[in-house]
Amino acid sequence: SQELEQSPQSLIVQEGKNLTINCTSSKTLYGLYWYKQKYGEGLIFLMMLQKGGEEKSHEKITAKLDEKKQQSSLHITASQPSHAGIYLCGADSGRNEKLTFGTGTRLTIIP
Amino acid sequence: EAQVTQNPRYLITVTGKKLTVTCSQNMNHEYMSWYRQDPGLGLRQIYYSMNVEVTDKGDVPEGYKVSRKEKRNFPLILESPSPNQTSLYFCASSLSRTYFNEQFFGPGTRLTVL
Numbered sequence: 001s002q003e004l005e006q007s008p009q010s011l012i013v014q015e016g017k018n019l020t021i022n023c024t025s026s027k028t029l030y031g032l033y034w035y036k037q038k039y040g041e042g043l044i045f046l047m048m049l050q051k052g053g054e055e056k057s058h059e060k061i062t063a064k065l066d067e068k069k070q071q072s073s074l075h076i077t078a079s080q081p082s083h084a085g086i087y088l089c090g091a092d093s094g095r096n097e098k099l100t101f102g103t104g105t106r107l108t109i110i111p
Numbered sequence: 112e113a114q115v116t117q118n119p120r121y122l123i124t125v126t127g128k129k130l131t132v133t134c135s136q137n138m139n140h141e142y143m144s145w146y147r148q149d150p151g152l153g154l155r156q157i158y159y160s161m162n163v164e165v166t167d168k169g170d171v172p173e174g175y176k177v178s179r180k181e182k183r184n185f186p187l188i189l190e191s192p193s194p195n196q197t198s199l200y201f202c203a204s205s206l207s208r209t210y211f212n213e214q215f216f217g218p219g220t221r222l223t224v225l
Contacts, residue, residue: 041215042201088154098144098169103153
């Protein structure tokens with residue numbers, strides 16, 4: 001089965017600084033999804049990547065999928081308190097009807 | 112308002128007492144799914160349903176049952192809950208399997224089994 005590893009597991013960043021979260025798959029990704037979760041709440045969809053080398057941005061968040069389609073990164077520029085939460089990557093292996101999620105990265109923004 | 116609702120939001124119960132967590136969506140979505148979230152283990156899929164009367168096991172189905180008699184509802188049933196089922200549960204739905212980018216998640220149900 002597909003496994004997703006996220007790094008780091010937790011991250012404490014000063015407000016205004018940039019940061020990057022990584023998601024690595026043990027298999028080729030047919031679809032890579034980034035979600036954000038506020039503590040104890042449901043997940044909110046951020047972005048989906050499907051093509052090797054694809055890059056998408058929304059406000060100050062940029063996600064990339066590498067050419068080999070086995071690694072994705074999420075980059076936040078000039079972090080703000082509203083960026084705090086848990087970021088999860090999800091992957092579609094293309095073979096079955098489910099998403100597999102990484103263990104998440106807990107992001108804390110400090111003043 | 113398009114949404115996925117779960118009830119109850121919080122539940123404390125005892126070992127062996129059957130319980131049902133309801134999930135309902137108002138978006139006419141075909142695909143619905145249940146996940147549990149545990150510290151250090153992330154989000155793991157319990158069961159999913161491609162459409163009415165079509166359900167299949169996810170990664171951690173043991174100890175759970177589901178049914179999909181209507182398109183909008185997808186209840187999660189714990190016939191005999193045990194403490195290792197203490198977790199945060201999420202229901203999710205999307206138009207179909209190929210539309211995961213529009214997967215809507217419910218607010219979560221925090222279950223404690225004593």
